[in-house]
Each structure stands twice: as C-alpha cells, then as structure tokens.
Amino acid sequence: MKRERAYVERRRRQILALMKENPAVRVDELAEKFQVSLITIRRDLQYLEDKNLLVRFYGGAVSAKTEQKEDEEVSMYRRLIAEYAASLVESGDSLFINSSRNALQILKYIKCDNVTVITNNGKAIQTDYPEGISVLMTGGELRHPKDAMVGDFAIRNLQTVFPKKAFVGCSGISPVSGMTTEIAAEVKINELMIQNATKDVYVLADHTKVGKNSSFTSAPVEHIGHLITDEKAPEDVLKQLKERGVQIHQVRREEEAGGVSFEYK
Known part of the structure; x- marks a missing residue:
C-alpha cells in the first residue's frame, strides 16, 4: 500500500514538473506517458486541482499560474476598454x-x-x-x-x-x-x-x-x-x-x- 501511494505521489509530482515546461497538458497524452488509464489521470488532475496547483478543462489541465496570468491579462484589457469607452x-x-x-x-x-x-x-x-x-x-x-x-x-x-x-x-x-x-x-x-x-x-x-x-x-x-x-x-x-x-x-x-x-x- 505504501509503495503504491509513493508511486501515485511521484506520478503527480512528475505531472507538475511537466507543466513547468508546458503549462497545458492533455489527459490522453499523460495516460500514454505514464502507462495508466484515463480515469487514473483524471483522478490525479482532480487531486492537484483541489490543491490549487492546476485548473482542469475538458480533456486536460492548465497550470494555475498560467490561468491566473490569463485572468489578470483579461482584467487589464477590460479596464482599458472601459477607459477608452469613457473617453467617448x-x-x-x-x-x-x-x-x-x-x-x-x-x-x-x-x-x-x-x-x-x-x-x-x-x-x-x-x-x-x-x-x-x-x-x-x-x-x-x-x-x-x-x-x-x-x-x-x-x-x-x-x-x-x-x-x-x-x-x-x-x-x-x-x-x-x-x-x-x-x-x-x-x-x-x-x-x-x-x-x-x-x-x-x-x-x-x-x-x-x-x-x-x-x-x-x-x-x-x-x-x-x-x-x-x-x-x-x-x-x-x-x-x-x-x-x-x-x-x-x-x-x-x-x-x-x-x-x-x-x-x-
């Protein structure tokens, strides 16, 4: 049981390591890489999302930092749009x-x-x-x-x-x-x-x-x-x-x- 838990934890750390190089990952690609089922990878991603380490989307996940950066960028553009609209x-x-x-x-x-x-x-x-x-x-x-x-x-x-x-x-x-x-x-x-x-x-x-x-x-x-x-x-x-x-x-x-x-x- 301890050996299995250690294997799961190592796989999840490896997923996070992969996302440092490529912020977006796909479920099917991860399943193939780690030779596990799609369900297993989905459980891993759900666990990591619960820890606020990533954000899931249909078929994959994106780094939480990337998601936050994108949200901040959209907020910035929305503010600029409002500022420009006010000038009219x-x-x-x-x-x-x-x-x-x-x-x-x-x-x-x-x-x-x-x-x-x-x-x-x-x-x-x-x-x-x-x-x-x-x-x-x-x-x-x-x-x-x-x-x-x-x-x-x-x-x-x-x-x-x-x-x-x-x-x-x-x-x-x-x-x-x-x-x-x-x-x-x-x-x-x-x-x-x-x-x-x-x-x-x-x-x-x-x-x-x-x-x-x-x-x-x-x-x-x-x-x-x-x-x-x-x-x-x-x-x-x-x-x-x-x-x-x-x-x-x-x-x-x-x-x-x-x-x-x-x-x-």
Missing part, C-alpha cells in the same frame, strides 16, 4: 449601461460633467463615480449574482427613455449571431437599450468574447454600430464584423512606452 462620453450626454460589469467600469473613468446614466445594473449603487454623473436605476426584479434588474417593470421604464448613446457588454459577439448573452431575461433589456439609443451603440467585448456565440441573441450585427475590443481579438472575425458595417475600436498596450494606445478602424 461628452458633457451633456445621456447613456445606457447594461448589466455588464465591464460596461459599469466606464463610470469610474468619465471625466466630463452633466452626464446622465440609465442602467439596470444593481451594482451601480456600490460603484464610486465622479460628481458630474447622475445615475438613474431602471428598477425591476433583481437577479443574482449579477444584480441585474429585469422583468416587466424594468422594460416599461426603459420604453420611454431615449438617450444619445448605449454602452453594452455581452457574453459573445460574432458575425453570425450578433451580440449574445447567457441570460434570457436580459435579452429584452439589451434590445431596448440598443433600439432606443438615438446616436451611437457601443458593444464592449474583450478578445475572449469576440467570435463566440452564447445562448440568446440580444442584437443582430446590423444593429451594432461600434465594437470596442482589444489587440488580441481575432483579426478574421473583426474583418467579417467590419464587412457587416460594424466600426472597430481596439485598445493596445504599449509596453515599452508604459502606456496605452487606441486604434479606430
């Missing part, structure tokens, strides 16, 4: 912001005065923003964990509001499905925000969401005026979106200069 807000503007956490970040970076924000994002109540911004909540049924306000009450209140601009986040955006979300109750809210914006509609989506399709379409491509994304978004998808009439804005990190640049296509 002008004094006297009125604008929609939906339940997207990324879109809500815009509030922190708005630098002009006399701006009115209409949102169904309940997290706005706990968000700090400059004095020159007035926030109006749609009301409605509060849905956790996003604290999104949805339902008939929110819809009726939105039907009579027509701001200049809409800044909306999404679960995915693609040339095929347009802007999509995972939550059915938010579809009508997003539709109204996009439909009632009198000037510009901006969809905010980092590179992990570009080219992805989620469960429910909030808006077809034809209803999306602008996409704000980052430099890692797939160029082939951006090209197709541009051909469908979407204007592309990309944030780019300038590491040598220690700053950020923005590109408009």
